[in-house]
Amino acid sequence: xxxxxxxxxxxxxxxxxxxxxxxxxxxxxxxxxxxxxxxxxxxxxxxxxxxxxxxxxxxxxxxxxxxxxxxxxxxxxxxxxxxxxxxxxxxxxxxxxxxxxxxxxxxxxxxxxxxxxxxxxxxxxxxxxxxxxxxxxxxx
Numbered sequence: 001x002x003x004x005x006x007x008x009x010x011x012x013x014x015x016x017x018x019x020x021x022x023x024x025x026x027x028x029x030x031x032x033x034x035x036x037x038x039x040x041x042x043x044x045x046x047x048x049x050x051x052x053x054x055x056x057x058x059x060x061x062x063x064x065x066x067x068x069x070x071x072x073x074x075x076x077x078x079x080x081x082x083x084x085x086x087x088x089x090x091x092x093x094x095x096x097x098x099x100x101x102x103x104x105x106x107x108x109x110x111x112x113x114x115x116x117x118x119x120x121x122x123x124x125x126x127x128x129x130x131x132x133x134x135x136x137x138x139x140x
Contacts, residue, residue, distance in 0.1 A: 002068050014107040020045045023108035025099025032096055 021027045022045060031042035066072060078084070095101050100108070100119050108116045 005068070013103065014110075017104050017107045022104045023111065028095070028099040028104075032099075 017023050020041070022042070027039065028042060030037060030039035033039075060066075060072065063072075091101070098119060100116075102123060105116060105120050105123065109120060
């Protein structure tokens, strides 16, 4: 049952990205172009997402356990270090260069645009390279 709800949530997320045109890199890049033809619509999409998240978080905090079982697991506290800042900077530069982040890129795969496929392929290669690098660095 939870897998079906996960699929439904993913479809809803993808549909939201599509309706808000966040799968169009030009739309995202025009938000980042504050010195040119700036399009503030992404700020409204982010604001809507934050509002939905705030409601969900408020509801979850009133519950002792998730609706479908298990436990609420908070992410571990970690310091802001060079690795975190470097990863955030790399993500931001990549987003600013091509106008995609992972969620919208996956949703945009249905467009059949070969540039999207290249981006997603490069993203997967980057994730695999990180895993290999992290695995090598933890082996003692």
